[in-house]
Amino acid sequence: DAGITQSPRHKVTETGTPVTLRCHQTENHRYMYWYRQDPGHGLRLIHYSYGVKDTDKGEVSDGYSVSRSKTEDFLLTLESATSSQTSVYFCAISESETGWRFFGPGTRLTVL
Amino acid sequence: QKEVEQDPGPLSVPEGAIVSLNCTYSNSAFQYFMWYRQYSRKGPELLMYTYSSGNKEDGRFTAQVDKSSKYISLFIRDSQPSDSATYLCAMSAIQGAGSYQLTFGKGTKLSVIP
Numbered sequence: 001d002a003g004i005t006q007s008p009r010h011k012v013t014e015t016g017t018p019v020t021l022r023c024h025q026t027e028n029h030r031y032m033y034w035y036r037q038d039p040g041h042g043l044r045l046i047h048y049s050y051g052v053k054d055t056d057k058g059e060v061s062d063g064y065s066v067s068r069s070k071t072e073d074f075l076l077t078l079e080s081a082t083s084s085q086t087s088v089y090f091c092a093i094s095e096s097e098t099g100w101r102f103f104g105p106g107t108r109l110t111v112l
Numbered sequence: 113q114k115e116v117e118q119d120p121g122p123l124s125v126p127e128g129a130i131v132s133l134n135c136t137y138s139n140s141a142f143q144y145f146m147w148y149r150q151y152s153r154k155g156p157e158l159l160m161y162t163y164s165s166g167n168k169e170d171g172r173f174t175a176q177v178d179k180s181s182k183y184i185s186l187f188i189r190d191s192q193p194s195d196s197a198t199y200l201c202a203m204s205a206i207q208g209a210g211s212y213q214l215t216f217g218k219g220t221k222l223s224v225i226p
Binding site for chain 2: 004041042045090100102
């Protein structure tokens with residue numbers, strides 16, 4: 001998984017609770033991404049980062065926030081989890097923006 | 113019309129068969145084309161990467177791009193049970209201000225039967 005770890009790997013939470021997912025890389029890549037993967041929708045970009053403290057929205061960013069205080073860590077926060085955010089979340093990294101991305105092992109999140 | 117169309121399958125073939133996986137796209141600005149393989153409950157892994165029309169071969173895998181027809185394919189020769197996975201196509205284009213948009217197909221689930 002190209003030196004990418006995600007934590008936790010599985011989480012079950014209740015509607016309305018805050019949730020933070022962590023992505024950690026050891027590759028020193030500049031770009032980091034958060035995707036969600038759902039049946040019938042494929043992989044969809046939530047947020048991405050192009051450097052420390054530099055982030056931008058993807059196509060499904062509502063209800064999510066991110067932070068990147070160090071090159072190696074990219075956090076995804078669900079401020080108040082909803083059942084529609086039940087999904088598998090993947091972190092990805094890349095050296096450049098030309099689309100060649102390496103993915104982490106994923107976090108399976110269930111919101112009850 | 114979605115930007116990237118990929119038949120979800122499932123596709124089931126006998127071991128040793130030649131497999132053809134395909135994606136069509138509508139955005140003529142797509143420049144880079146990728147195939148990812150995703151095993152069950154794992155993250156996608158990059159399989160093939162190309163940016164020009166024509167064929168690119170890597171072992172039993174061949175990626176084909178036809179920009180005039182907006183069509184890409186992945187061929188797997190001598191398919192093995194270990195090839196059973198979901199295959200995702202992906203393609204990227206420059207958006208405004210030099211940023212790149214990467215769009216994934218929804219994936220085709222392949223089963224290779226021993």
